[in-house]
Amino acid sequence: MNKANKQNKVRVLVVDDEAGCRDFLGILLTEEGFEAITAEDAETAISLLEEGEYDAVITDIMLGGLTGIDLLKHVREKYGDLPVIIITGHSSIDTAVEGLHLGAQDYITKPLGDCRRLLSSVRVSVDQYRREMQQRQMDMKLTEAVEQERQKLGRELHDLLCQDLASISMLSSVVSDNPDSELINKLAKKSVTFVKNLCSGLFPIELEEEGLVSAIQRLVEDQQQMTQMKLELNIEGDINAEDHTKALHFYRIIQEALMNAIKHSEGDHVALTLTADNGTITAIIEDNGRSMPENLDESQGMGLNIMQCRASIIGAVFEIGVAEETGTRIKCSWQKSV
Incomplete structure (x- = not known):
């Protein structure tokens, strides 16, 4: 904008x-x-x-x-x-x-x-535009505050809980004469893996350190480990973006769409395609399950509203419809310079 x-x-x-x-x-x-x-x-x-x-x-x-x-x-x-x-x-x-x-x-x-119509049209259009910009700025501040809390929680879980669990795993290996040491070690390692995946959802470290592409690749890898569905990722062009805050919103839209497909589509395949053309990044998430129902339950409806809100904040175009054969197709196009 x-x-x-x-x-x-x-x-x-x-x-x-x-x-x-x-x-x-x-x-x-x-x-x-x-x-x-x-x-x-x-x-x-x-x-x-x-x-x-x-x-x-x-x-x-x-x-x-x-x-x-x-x-x-x-x-x-x-x-x-x-x-x-x-x-x-x-x-x-x-x-x-x-x-x-x-x-x-x-x-x-x-x-x-008579120029009164022209002047009135300018005033009305500008007033509406400025109100929308103010609302968008308020929405962005609110979501940024939420993201900061998510990142803080993710860092604390990663830095404290993961270290403690790793220490428990090491100690259980040392105390080999304890009959429960092997079970403790196994549970601790399993918990470390779970907490790392949880932290990745709360705070995508790769996005900050390596960029949008690495963060999305890690997201798909993590989700693939937790589902039997086939997740397919296709990337064409320069997907990375300099604006970290807006890139995080774009990442969250993809994350929400991908998790919705895994949880609710009842299909066995989800394809995520990312393309870049003249500064516009487009994400398309398609599944081969059932199409999204007209009357969404509270959890699905909330997720869709959040995606639409995030798209509005970064000035992206958000579309949802039916995939080519069956299932749901979500498309989000974001002009990086907007």
């Missing part, structure tokens, strides 16, 4: 290849208290979006070079829910309607005439 403007003043990018219309909109917005930045084509607008922070984009559809629809697609791909309002002539209303389907907030027909 485009970063929220730190100042209260609303910053609007106006894109129109007609100098008269472009200048008129710039003056109108400035007089109404907005900060207006203008561009004569979509290519310039894309550069300006990369260089600064904006609260909304107003664009004509017919531009030299890339069209307003092309610009809208770029905004949705790179900046998530950043509001886009389309200006169009009567002859291109059908294209404007296409823009609405692609996520534009509104379309205004030329000639502009």
Whole structure:
């Protein structure tokens, strides 16, 4: 998503290849208290979006070079829910309607005439956008606090309990004359393995030390040890991400989807496919069991809600549906730069 403007003043990018219309909109917005930045084509607008922070984009559809629809697609791909309002002539209303389907907030027909609708549309869109950004930031802070507690617990279990259990195992080997020493040693080793797997779920150490790919590989390996289902992992492209916090949310989505498939699908195969394309990481989790029911029980419903919440926090697109033949298919696409 485009970063929220730190100042209260609303910053609007106006894109129109007609100098008269472009200048008129710039003056109108400035007089109404907005900060207006203008561009004569979509290519310039894309550069300006990369260089600064904006609260909304107003664009004509017919531009030299890339069209307003092309610009809208770029905004949705790179900046998530950043509001886009389309200006169009009567002859291109059908294209404007296409823009609405692609996520534009509104379309205004030329000639502009009474500009109250345009100004109202900008204000409403920006107010909603800023509220959503604030809510997303609150959700992120809350989930980060939860993650910190999980990581703290995971470290303590790993550093204290695992060491104590390992010590018990060693001592039981030394006291070989005790008839129960072999049983104690076996139970201690089993407990160490269990606690290590538990710690990995609470705190994926590989994610912090080696990156997203290593963490997911370890996740699949650990889950494979605890299930008779066949787990398949396919990785294509550069999956690692520099933003550790967002990468952790993405990891948790995959973790939850994988565990849901193991616990609830009643199938015998789960495939996790990770791909990277132009900075977008996509995870697809498919099982060959039963499709997810429309009326989920409390445990499944909560897991799905958590995945959707995490996807919203990092600006990812989250989809759930039926696999090609049978079973459930979960897809999550995350633009690393968002």
